[in-house]
């Protein structure tokens with residue numbers, strides 16, 4: 001007997017239901033009582049693909065961009081030879 005996962009779109013409650021394939025899917029949320037249960041996709045590859053893409057995207061953009069801009073901005077002092085202290 002397959003295990004189905006349902007998530008309430010109203011309150012976010014998640015439940016697992018063991019039922020026959022031919023059995024009707026539950027619609028009422030046991031937590032809030034609303035008929036807003038929706039079956040979750042059990043394909044793990046789909047969820048891993050989505051979270052992994054965003055994790056690598058934010059990590060690469062946040063670490064490289066600020067460091068490169070701060071190093072190039074300040075000009076070297078006394079580089080043109082007009083400083084009287086040199």
Ligand SMILES: [Zn+2]
Nearest residue numbers: 008011029032
């Ligand atoms: Zn609910």
